[in-house]
Structure formats: structure tokens, C-alpha cells
Amino acid sequence: MWNAIAEIPKADLDAADRIYRRWARTQMKSNRFAGFIVDVGGEPVASGCLWLMHVQPRPNWKGTTAAYLLSMFTEPAHRGRGHGARIVREAIRFAKARGIPVMLLHASAFGEPIYTRLGFERTTEMRLFLEPGKRRRGRVRTSRKTARRGR
Numbered sequence: 612m613w614n615a616i617a618e619i620p621k622a623d624l625d626a627a628d629r630i631y632r633r634w635a636r637t638q639m640k641s642n643r644f645a646g647f648i649v650d651v652g653g654e655p656v657a658s659g660c661l662w663l664m665h666v667q668p669r670p671n672w673k674g675t676t677a678a679y680l681l682s683m684f685t686e687p688a689h690r691g692r693g694h695g696a697r698i699v700r701e702a703i704r705f706a707k708a709r710g711i712p713v714m715l716l717h718a719s720a721f722g723e724p725i726y727t728r729l730g731f732e733r734t735t736e737m738r739l740f741l742e743p744g745k746r747r748r749g750r751v752r753t754s755r756k757t758a759r760r761g762r
Contacts, residue, residue, distance in 0.1 A: 647701050649694040657685040657694035661702045678706035680716040
């Protein structure tokens with residue numbers, strides 16, 4: 612997945628993979644993580660995961676667990692056949708069966724139209740890296756409102 616969406620050195624990917632596997636195993640053992648795979652002819656062609664994460668109590672949300680959809684990927688030769696949507700629908704069923712009131716995700720530009728068709732709505736999120744030397748990726752755009760204020 613990461614090879615297809617970002618230019619990250621192999622050593623960094625390998626290190627992150629070891630950490631991710633350890634984290635995912637821990638989450639699976641506590642029944643807070645599930646994986647979904649679509650195979651065609653015995654070969655995996657699409658996959659995604661669902662993490663049942665703790666969240667703070669807030670208005671209009673029942674409980675303190677949210678379903679977080681992550682690691683969605685479809686092999687390029689199998690895109691456009693509904694495999695990703697099938698995984699998302701199954702993840703939604705999985706979360707609903709456990710009484711989870713909300714599902715969250717971070718969508719790639721490629722995936723956003725799929726999620727929108729399935730009923731997801733865009734929200735805003737911001738981040739700040741707290742590690743020295745950690746850089747922002749990509750171009751940062753100022754909103755029109757901010758640009759006007761600065762005039």
C-alpha cells in the first residue's frame with residue numbers, strides 16, 4: 612500500500628511495518644481490530660482494516676468507541692470493480708453489529724469519492740508534529756478567510 616501512495620525509503624517502511632504488526636496483534640488480541648480481504652481466484656486483491664478506538668465522550672455520540680477504517684488498498688489491476696466499497700460496507704456491518712455509533716477515516720484523493728457515495732461526510736482535521744525536525748508533507752494552502760484577514 613505505502614509503495615503505491617508515497618515515496619518512503621524501504622528501511623523506513625520495514626521499521627514502520629514491524630511496529631504496525633506489533634500494534635495490530637495487540638489490538639486483535641483485545642478484539643479491537645479486524646481485517647477484511649477480497650480475493651479473486653485465491654489471490655488477495657483488496658484489503659482494509661477496522662480499529663475500534665477509544666474516544667472521549669461527546670455530545671450526540673453514544674459511548675466512547677469509534678470505528679476507524681484504515682489501510683484500505685486495492686491492487687491497481689483490480690480497481691473500479693467495487694472491491695473497496697465491498698470492504699467498507701462489510702466494515703460498516705461489523706461496527707453496527709457491535710453497537711458502534713460512528714465510523715471515521717482519512718481518505719486519499721482516490722478514495723474520497725467512494726466514501727462519499729457510501730454516505731461519509733467530509734470533516735476538518737489539523738495536525739502538528741511535535742518532534743524536532745519533523746516536516747510537513749505537501750503544500751500548505753491558506754484559506755480565503757485567513758488570506759483576507761492578513762490584508
